Amino acid sequence: MSISTSALKPVRRHPAAPRAKRLLGRVLIYAALLFWTFICLFPIYWTVTTSFKSAVDVTQAHLIPWVDFQPDWKGWRSLGLSPDTLFGISTARAEFTNRFVNSIITSVGASLLALILGSLAAYGLSRFRYKFAWMRNDDILFFFMSQLILPPVVLALPFLVLYKALALLDTRLGLILLYTLSVLPIVIWIMRDQFNAIPIELDEAAFVDGLSTWGAFLRIILPLAVPGMVAAFILSLVLCWNEYFFAALLTSTDAKTLPVMVASQTGSQGINWWSMAALSTAAIAPLVLVGIFLERYIVSGLTTGAGK
C-alpha cells in the first residue's frame, strides 16, 4: 500500500495476522545473526582445533575435539610451547619468542611515538590557528590525512635504499619509524576529535590560574583526553601488529616480526598443518583477547567522526 492511502485509514497495531509475520521476522533476524556468527568464528575455531590435531584428523576433516578426534599437543610441541616441552630447551620456541618480542616492541614503540606526535599536533590544530605559508589549519589537517592514501609500495623501495644507507635495515628502530608514519594520520584524526570535545573554557580557566600554554595542556587537558588516547593507542597497536608488507621487505633476521614468520612458514616446508595452526593461533591470540576485552575502544576509535 502506498503512503497516501494508508493515511486515510486508522492504523491498527498488531492485528492477528501480522503477529505470525512478526514472529517469522524475529526468527529470520536471529537466523541471519547466527549464520554470520558462524562465518566469523568458524575460521578461528578451525585454526585453534587444528593445532591439536594429528595428520589423520586433518585429512579426515574431523571437527569436534573429544567427539571425533583426540586432542594432542602436537602443534604446540613443534613450537616448544606444549606442557612437556615448555621448560626444556627448544630452538623453535627461542625463534618464536624472539619474533613475538620483536612484534611487541615495534608495535608498542610505534604506537607510543605516534600517540605523542599525534596528540601534540591534534591539540595544536584543535586550539590554535596556524598559518604555514598558504596553509591554514584545515590545509594542515588535510596534509596529514592525505598520507593515508599513500600505498605502502610507493615508500617501500625508496625506504629500502635509504635504510641501507642509514644502516637501519633489519632493525626494530627502522620498523618503528615506518609504522609510526602509517598510523600517525589515524591518531591525529582521533585525537583532534577528542580535544574538540573538551570545552575550551577549561583551557581558559587554566590560564587564569597562571598555567602556561604547555602547563594547561599537560596538567589539565591531557588527563581528560585519556579515553581518546587509549582508543588511538589500541587501534594503532592492532594495525602495527598485523603489518606485513614493510616487515617482509625490510627485515631479514634480527627484526623479523610475527607475521613475517607466519608467512615464511607457509612457503618452506610444505604444509605442516598442526604447527602452522599453532603458530597462527599464537599470532592472533593477543588480538582476539584485545578484541573481546577492549572492543569498545576499538569501536570508538574506528567510528570517530562517523555520523556527523
Add this chain to the structure above:
Amino acid sequence: MQNSAPVTDDLHHQPAVKRAPATRKAAGRAIVAVASLGFLLVLLVQILHTTDTTAAGFSDWRPILVAYLIWAVAFAIAQVLIRGERGQRALFLLPAVFFTIAVVIFPTIFGIYIASLDWNLSSVEGPRFSGFGNLVGMLNDTYYWNALGNMIFYAVAVLGEYAIAFGLALLLSAEIRARKFFRVVFLLPIMLSPVAVSWMIGKSLLEYRFGPAATLARYLGWENPAFFASPWMARLSIQAMDAWVSIPFIMIILLAGLQAMPREVQEAAKVDGANGWQSFWHVTFPIMLPVSITVLIIRIIFKLKLADIVINVTAGGPGGATDTVSSFIYRVYRDRSNVGYGTALAMVYLVLIILLLTLLLRLSKRWTQRVV
C-alpha cells in the same frame, strides 16, 4: 599569561602578547644559524666521503639522521626564543611536521629520483640513469596493466562488501538480545592479521583435498572445488577473504551512523504506514548516504593497498589473475631486485590513485548535494 582564550586571538594580530626581548631573538637566530651550518657541514663531509673525494667521513649515513634530529630540536627551541608565546604554540605542531617531512616527503621525492634510475640492488654496477626508460618499460608490461585491471575489480567489489555490511549493521541495530555479544563477534575478523588469515582461510579452509570448505562444496555437488585454479574463481576467493577481514570496519561505521539517526524519523515512517522495505529505501538509506559515501571512499583507499593476502595465498597466480599492483611490485622487486623499475611503477600508481580520489570526492560532493 595575559592573553585570553587561545582560539579567539588571531596569531597575526596579537597586540598584548609580550614580545620577546631583542637579545633572546638574536640568540634564537644564532641557534638556527649554527644548527643549520652544522647540519650542512655534516652533510657535505658525508657527500664528499661517499663520492671518494675525501677520506674523512662516516661509515654510513646514520649521523646525518642524528644531525637532522639535532637541527630540528634547535629550530624548535629557537622558535620559542624568537617568537615567544607563538613559538610555544608552534611547538605542538613542529614534531609531527618534522617527522612527516623526514619519513614521507623526503622519501617520496627521493622515490621520484629512484624511479628514473635503472638500479639493480643485487648487482655490483650500481645505479644508472635511464630517464623515462622505466616508464617506457611499463607501457609494454602487460602484467602491470593486468594488475591495474584487477584493482578495478577489487575496488568495485567494495560495493558488495558495503551491501553485506549494511545488512549486518541493520541486524545489529534491530531490537535483539545479546547485542553486545554479536557486536564483539562480528568485529573479531578485523582484528586478525591478514597473514594469519591467509593461512587460516586461504591455505587451510579452502584447501583442495581436505579443507572443510572444499568438503562442503563437494557435498553441495561441486565436483572439483578448486578455489584458486581458474582466474575468476581465484579472484573471487581472494576478494572473499579480504571482505571477511574488512566488512566489520564498514559495518561498525554504518552502525554508528544508524545509532546517531533520530528515532522520530523511523517512527514517523511507521505511522505513515511504510513497510520495512519502504522505510529503509525512502528514509534510512537517504539519511545514511553521507556516511555511506565517506565509508566507501575510505574503504576504497584501503582496498587499493591490498597486498598481504595476495602475496601469501596465490602470489598473484594463476597467471596474474589475482595480482594487485602492490603484490606485483613486491614480486618485481623479489625476482629482479630492480628498485628503479619498481618505484617507477609505484609512482605511476600513486598518480592514478590521486586522480581517482579527486574524481570520487568531486562526484560524491555533487551527489550528496543533489540528494539532500
